[in-house]
Amino acid sequence: MLRRVLSAAIVFGSVVSVSSHSIFATELPQAKLLYTIPTKDQVVFFTADDGADRPPDAEAELERLQWPISSFILPSKVGTYASWFSSLGSHNDIGSHSAHHDALKGLSFEKQKKEICEGERRIKEKFGSTTGYFRPPYGSWDKRTLQAAAACGITHVVLWTVSLNGRTITTWDGKIHPGNIVLVHYVGSMAKSIRQLERRLKAQGLTVARLSDYLK
Numbered sequence: 001m002l003r004r005v006l007s008a009a010i011v012f013g014s015v016v017s018v019s020s021h022s023i024f025a026t027e028l029p030q031a032k033l034l035y036t037i038p039t040k041d042q043v044v045f046f047t048a049d050d051g052a053d054r055p056p057d058a059e060a061e062l063e064r065l066q067w068p069i070s071s072f073i074l075p076s077k078v079g080t081y082a083s084w085f086s087s088l089g090s091h092n093d094i095g096s097h098s099a100h101h102d103a104l105k106g107l108s109f110e111k112q113k114k115e116i117c118e119g120e121r122r123i124k125e126k127f128g129s130t131t132g133y134f135r136p137p138y139g140s141w142d143k144r145t146l147q148a149a150a151a152c153g154i155t156h157v158v159l160w161t162v163s164l165n166g167r168t169i170t171t172w173d174g175k176i177h178p179g180n181i182v183l184v185h186y187v188g189s190m191a192k193s194i195r196q197l198e199r200r201l202k203a204q205g206l207t208v209a210r211l212s213d214y215l216k
């Protein structure tokens with residue numbers, strides 16, 4: 001008898017825990033998560049993070065190429081140089097990247113919300129407005145990140161499928177595909193990355209499109 005009661009309690013307990021979890025998940029709205037954009041257009045999306053450096057040779061390459069850019073900027077890196085970032089390429093759509101560059105996965109909803117909302121607020125102060133896109137530092141996220149982002153007015157959490165470090169291009173399967181989101185950082189080797197990407201895109205017949213044109 002005791003055994004039967006115990007097992008019933010365990011089953012009951014697990015049912016309660018599963019259903020309360022799913023109620024929590026469905027009640028809070030979530031920002032949309034993107035690793036790539038579904039499109040048949042021969043385009044990729046160029047995104048740049050942080051803002052540690054403002055390399056003049058990268059500025060010159062972007063002036064030459066006139067690529068549209070989406071940036072995910074850390075407020076502490078901008079200083080008084082917001083116009084340097086926003087004038088790059090044909091458009092530079094500015095998004096946020098948290099307040100302190102902490103890994104968010106596993107943190108409470110409240111902690112994640114504070115980080116994301118503060119980053120978004122400070123970037124709005126620096127640039128006047130944002131795209132409402134957010135990139136989690138290190139690509140570290142969980143379901144609470146999407147919920148916290150939505151609570152901060154973020155519409156899209158933007159990850160990536162292609163990353164560049166100097167001349168090294170890292171992809172999921174060795175290839176760049178239409179719709180892929182490309183990540184670089186505002187660092188000294190950014191111009192090398194841009195030239196390397198330009199060669200790869202040209203060889204594959206791909207061009208760079210503006211992310212916000214595909215998220216309307």
Ligand SMILES: [Zn+2]
Nearest residue numbers: 049050137138
């Ligand atoms: Zn970063």
